[in-house]
Amino acid sequence: MKIKQLFTALIILFTLSNLYSQEKKFKIHTVAFYNLENLFDTINDPKTNDEEYTPSNGWTSKNYKKKLDNLSRVINEIGSGENPLNSPVVIGVCEVENRGVLEDLVKHPKLAARGYNIIHFDSPDKRGIDVGLLYQGKYFTPTSYTNVPLYIYKDDSKNGKKQKKEEEEDTDDKGSVDSKTKRIYTRDQLLVTGILDGEEVSFIVNHWPSRSGGEKKSSPNREAAGRLNRKIIDSLYKINPNAKIITMGDLNDGPYNKSVKKELGAKASKEEVKQFGIYNPMEKMSQDGIGTLAYRDSWDLFDQIMLSEPYIRKDFSSWTFWKAGVYNKPFLINKEGPWKGYPLRNSNGVPGFSDHFPVYLYLAKEVK
Numbered sequence: 001m002k003i004k005q006l007f008t009a010l011i012i013l014f015t016l017s018n019l020y021s022q023e024k025k026f027k028i029h030t031v032a033f034y035n036l037e038n039l040f041d042t043i044n045d046p047k048t049n050d051e052e053y054t055p056s057n058g059w060t061s062k063n064y065k066k067k068l069d070n071l072s073r074v075i076n077e078i079g080s081g082e083n084p085l086n087s088p089v090v091i092g093v094c095e096v097e098n099r100g101v102l103e104d105l106v107k108h109p110k111l112a113a114r115g116y117n118i119i120h121f122d123s124p125d126k127r128g129i130d131v132g133l134l135y136q137g138k139y140f141t142p143t144s145y146t147n148v149p150l151y152i153y154k155d156d157s158k159n160g161k162k163q164k165k166e167e168e169e170d171t172d173d174k175g176s177v178d179s180k181t182k183r184i185y186t187r188d189q190l191l192v193t194g195i196l197d198g199e200e201v202s203f204i205v206n207h208w209p210s211r212s213g214g215e216k217k218s219s220p221n222r223e224a225a226g227r228l229n230r231k232i233i234d235s236l237y238k239i240n241p242n243a244k245i246i247t248m249g250d251l252n253d254g255p256y257n258k259s260v261k262k263e264l265g266a267k268a269s270k271e272e273v274k275q276f277g278i279y280n281p282m283e284k285m286s287q288d289g290i291g292t293l294a295y296r297d298s299w300d301l302f303d304q305i306m307l308s309e310p311y312i313r314k315d316f317s318s319w320t321f322w323k324a325g326v327y328n329k330p331f332l333i334n335k336e337g338p339w340k341g342y343p344l345r346n347s348n349g350v351p352g353f354s355d356h357f358p359v360y361l362y363l364a365k366e367v368k
Contacts, residue, residue: 024316024366024367025366025367026316026364026365026366026367027197027364027365027366027367028082028083028322028362028363028364029083029086029088029089029090029139029196029197029319029362029363029365030078030079030083030086030087030088030089030360030361030362030363031088031089031090031091031203031246031248031305031360031361031362031363032075032078032079032088032090032091032092032305032327032358032359032360032361033091033092033093033094033205033248033249033250033303033304033305033358033359033360034071034074034075034078034091034092034093034303034354034356034358034359035093035094035095035207035250035303035354035355035356035358036071036093036094036095036096036354037095037345037346037352037353037354037355037356038053038095038097038129038346039067039068039071039093039095039096039097039101039102039105040052040053040059040064040097040101040128041053041064041097041098041100041101041104042054042055042059042060042061042064045097045098045128047128048097048126048127048128049126049127049128050097050127050128053097057349058349059349063349063350063351064351066351067346067351067352068104068105068108069108069110070351070352070353071105071353071354072105072108072109072110072111073110074327074332074353074354074358075087075088075091075105075110075111075134075358076110076111076114077327077329078091078327078358078360079325079327079360079362081325082323082362083362086114086136087111087114087136088134088360089135089136089139089140089196090133090134090135090136090140090196090203091133091134091135092131092132092133092190092203092205092206092248092249093131093132093133093134093205094129094130094131094132094187094205094206094207094249094250095129095207095250096120096129096130096131096132097128097129097130098120098122098128098130099118099120099122099132102118102120102132102134103118105134106118106134114136115136115137115138116134116135116136116137117134117135117136117137118132118133118134119132119133119135119142119145119190119192120132120133121147121188121190123147123185123186123187123188124149124176124185124186124188125176125185125186125187126176126185127176129187129207130187130188131187131188131189131190131205131206131207131249132190132205133145133190133192133203133205135194139196139197140194140195140196140197141194141195142192142193142194143193143194143195143200144192144193144194145190145191145192145193145194146190146191147188147189147190147191148188148189148190148191148228148232149188150186150187150188150189150209150224150225150228151183151224152183152184152186152209152220152221152224152225153181153182153183153184154177154182154183154184155182184209184221186207186208186209186221186225187206187207187208189204189205189206189225189228189229189232190203190204190205190206191203191204191232192204192205193236196319196363197319197365199244199318199319200240200243200244201244201245201246201319202236202243202244202245202246203245203246203247203248204229204232204233204245204246204247204248204249205248205249206225206229206247206248206249206250206251207249207250207252208221208222208225208226208249208250208251208252208253208259209221209222209225209252210252211252219253219257219258219259222251222252222253222257222259223258223259223262223263224263225251225259226258226259226260226262226263226264227263229247229263229264230263230264230265232247233245233247233264233278233308234276236308237276237308241275241276242310243308243310244307244308244310244311244318244319245307245308246305246306246307246308246311246361247264247278247305247306247307248304248305248306248359249303249304250302250303250356251302251303251304252302253302254286254300254301254302255268255280255282255283255286255301255304256283256286260280260304264278264306265277265278266278266279266280266283266306267279267280267283268280268283268284268287269284270312273309273312274309275309276308276309277308277309278306278307278308278309279306279307279308279309279311279312279321280304280306281305281306281307281321281323281324281361282301282304282305282306282324282359285301285324285325285326286300286301290326291326291357292326292328292343292356292357292358292359293343293355293356293357294341294342294343301326302356303326303356303357303358303359304359305324305359305360305361307321307361311363316364316365316366317365317366318365319363319364319365320363320364320365321361321362321363321364322361322362322363322364323361323362324359324360324361324362325359325360325361326357326358326359326360327357327358327359327360328343328357331344332344332353332354332357334352342355343355343356343357
């Protein structure tokens with residue numbers, strides 16, 4: 001290890017130890033989530049509504065490669081403030097078209113040395129956007145994984161014309177309503193359990209239904225997603241009352257919305273979290289005005305990472321939550337035009353980074 005890297009590593013260990021004891025040292029892992037905003041290849045898939053991202057509509061191989069270059073830079077740097085020696089050991093992602101784009105991403109020169117592996121399932125979303133999990137195999141070994149479908153249905157009591165108009169205006173779940181069953185085909189929730197440096201942990205990756213048709217009208221869909229997420233968490237708690245679970249994703253709701261507060265039951269402070277509960281470190285950030293995306297000059301924090309109660313116990317002999325953040329470095333922010341100050345997203349066929357900032361947290365474990 002180079003002298004500079006060794007010095008930085010010692011700073012990390014002692015900085016964390018200062019919070020608890022001058023004599024203790026800690027190892028750190030970063031866990032992150034990133035909405036990759038329409039990471040599509042250039043191939044037209046006849047089974048999905050991906051025509052916007054094809055060469056005939058300006059999405060060229062050059063643009064695709066630039067998008068991969070942008071995203072790989074971000075992933076490589078997430079969490080580097082307190083953990084400069086490594087990128088996230090586990091990162092949940094959403095808005096990816098297929099496994100192929102994730103393979104292209106992890107093979108990028110900026111990420112290839114990290115040794116990321118992929119867990120991905122095709123979702124029933126008609127736009128073809130999925131969730132996935134990337135993980136560094138030298139730190140995390142999956143033991144089981146599955147996709148859990150979300151079954152929700154469109155209220156067919158509304159006026160037919162109004163319903164059709166709302167479906168056409170949907171930019172996130174476009175074309176995902178079955179005309180016969182009225183089922184809304186949205187993203188599955190991805191559950192992965194495995195061993196993180198000797199300890200069993202579970203991750204749930206989410207991309208909840210959009211706000212198409214209005215926040216209030218579409219809220220029941222996200223409330224259903226919250227209930228499903230809670231059901232998955234409860235099933236893990238039933239197997240192991242001390243289960244260490246991290247649920248993360250673009251929820252299309254803030255920490256204060258019913259889907260998160262009531263259906264999932266997430267709490268803003270550690271003191272509120274009881275056994276079998278869920279802690280949401282993002283709620284305090286939201287209260288402080290920190291966001292991951294902007295709309296009509298208003299910021300919100302839809303991208304969240306939450307943890308099961310065993311992660312917030314004050315026992316650093318196993319992996320324990322330290323702190324969380326939003327990765328919003330200046331290079332990710334639009335510096336001019338009507339969207340000045342917003343995340344630097346894809347615009348007019350020009351690849352940016354994403355319309356969402358990534359979120360991350362640090363897990364710490366005492367080094368004996």
